[in-house]
Amino acid sequence: MQRRHVVQYGAAGVGAVALMLGVGWWRVDGPGAPKPAGQRPLPLSAMDFRLTDHEGNEVGPETLIGRPTMVFFGFTYCPDVCPTTLSDISGWLEDLGDDAARMNVVFITVDPERDTVEAMAEYVGYFHPAIRGWTGPANQVARAAEGFRASYERVPTEGGDYTMNHTASVFLFDAKGELVTMIDYHEPREFAVPKIRRALTEDVEGAT
Amino acid sequence: MTKLSYINGLPLVLLLSGMSTPAFAGSEDVVVENAWSRASIGVNRPGAAYMTVRNTGEDTVTLTGLTTPLAVMPQIHETKTNADGVSSMAPADEITIEPGQSVALEPGGLHAMLMKLQNPMIEGETFPLTLTFSDGGEVTVEVPILGIAARGPES
Numbered sequence: 001m002q003r004r005h006v007v008q009y010g011a012a013g014v015g016a017v018a019l020m021l022g023v024g025w026w027r028v029d030g031p032g033a034p035k036p037a038g039q040r041p042l043p044l045s046a047m048d049f050r051l052t053d054h055e056g057n058e059v060g061p062e063t064l065i066g067r068p069t070m071v072f073f074g075f076t077y078c079p080d081v082c083p084t085t086l087s088d089i090s091g092w093l094e095d096l097g098d099d100a101a102r103m104n105v106v107f108i109t110v111d112p113e114r115d116t117v118e119a120m121a122e123y124v125g126y127f128h129p130a131i132r133g134w135t136g137p138a139n140q141v142a143r144a145a146e147g148f149r150a151s152y153e154r155v156p157t158e159g160g161d162y163t164m165n166h167t168a169s170v171f172l173f174d175a176k177g178e179l180v181t182m183i184d185y186h187e188p189r190e191f192a193v194p195k196i197r198r199a200l201t202e203d204v205e206g207a208t
Numbered sequence: 209m210t211k212l213s214y215i216n217g218l219p220l221v222l223l224l225s226g227m228s229t230p231a232f233a234g235s236e237d238v239v240v241e242n243a244w245s246r247a248s249i250g251v252n253r254p255g256a257a258y259m260t261v262r263n264t265g266e267d268t269v270t271l272t273g274l275t276t277p278l279a280v281m282p283q284i285h286e287t288k289t290n291a292d293g294v295s296s297m298a299p300a301d302e303i304t305i306e307p308g309q310s311v312a313l314e315p316g317g318l319h320a321m322l323m324k325l326q327n328p329m330i331e332g333e334t335f336p337l338t339l340t341f342s343d344g345g346e347v348t349v350e351v352p353i354l355g356i357a358a359r360g361p362e363s
Contacts (some may be wrong), residue, residue, distance in 0.1 A: 079256035084315035
């Protein structure tokens with residue numbers, strides 16, 4: 001009996017070690033590993049692009065510095081991921097309450113051909129009022145995406161239209177323009193608001 | 209397919225939500241639950257609809273396609289997000305549902321992609337969507353149209 005217990009504890013111990021090794025692999029070498037430095041978004045201060053917001057104002061990365069910032073790339077002809085993410089962001093902003101007013105929240109189109117200033121204005125009007133929509137010439141959208149290390153690609157669909165593959169992560173920056181973290185599309189949604197609060201407090205404490 | 213021939217070719221009973229004709233092997237036991245969609249801006253952008261498709265019968269069923277008078281090209285699409293966080297969308301393969309199982313069409317995964325809208329999708333209205341199965345059976349559901357920023361069937 002005693003001996004069997006030892007065997008059981010031993011098995012449990014081996015299992016626990018295997019689990020820890022597994023978790024370690026996930027976080028260091030596996031899919032949970034931090035992105036290599038080359039794939040991390042640049043600080044906003046190192047980016048350089050000129051776009052127009054949905055109210056016709058000239059904007060660039062410097063527009064965002066001074067307040068914590070949340071950025072998402074997408075396009076208004078996107079039927080699934082983009083309205084879902086913008087609805088999620090709207091929900092997070094509601095959860096943040098008054099703190100939402102201390103943030104920049106920007107939706108940058110990867111489809112400037114169809115997403116004119118007017119199209120962006122109409123589209124963002126359906127979501128939380130803090131969300132700004134940015135568009136501009138194709139080369140400036142490309143420079144913005146490069147700064148954020150976001151990728152996008154035009155894909156033809158049946159029937160002559162096209163859709164866009166694009167980075168669906170939400171980027172969070174502190175008030176100094178340093179990347180705080182990203183919210184991945186497949187991440188459990190309840191992690192999002194604490195991450196946003198972190199971007200907001202790093203603003204206060206100045207710790208990065 | 210014109211709207212007229214669609215209506216002529218469809219037995220009236222199919223217009224009733226969740227019902228189908230009984231002569232098929234499996235699809236008559238399919239129940240569609242919690243269907244919803246988002247309003248569109250005009251007709252140029254594709255729409256999307258979501259639902260749970262439940263197989264309550266004893267035979268495996270295979271969902272092969274969609275028809276609706278609302279859109280010329282309705283297709284089941286699947287959104288996938290890779291390890292780099294890049295989302296892409298492509299037509300889904302046939303969807304097989306084992307007895308007692310269900311398949312969720314939900315944001316960020318499978319969805320009914322409504323391409324070439326014939327009419328704008330207006331919040332508060334509904335539209336009929338017909339699911340076709342490999343046994344020749346069909347199930348038609350009335351899909352409520354919620355707001356553009358809706359997050360689920362209740363919002």
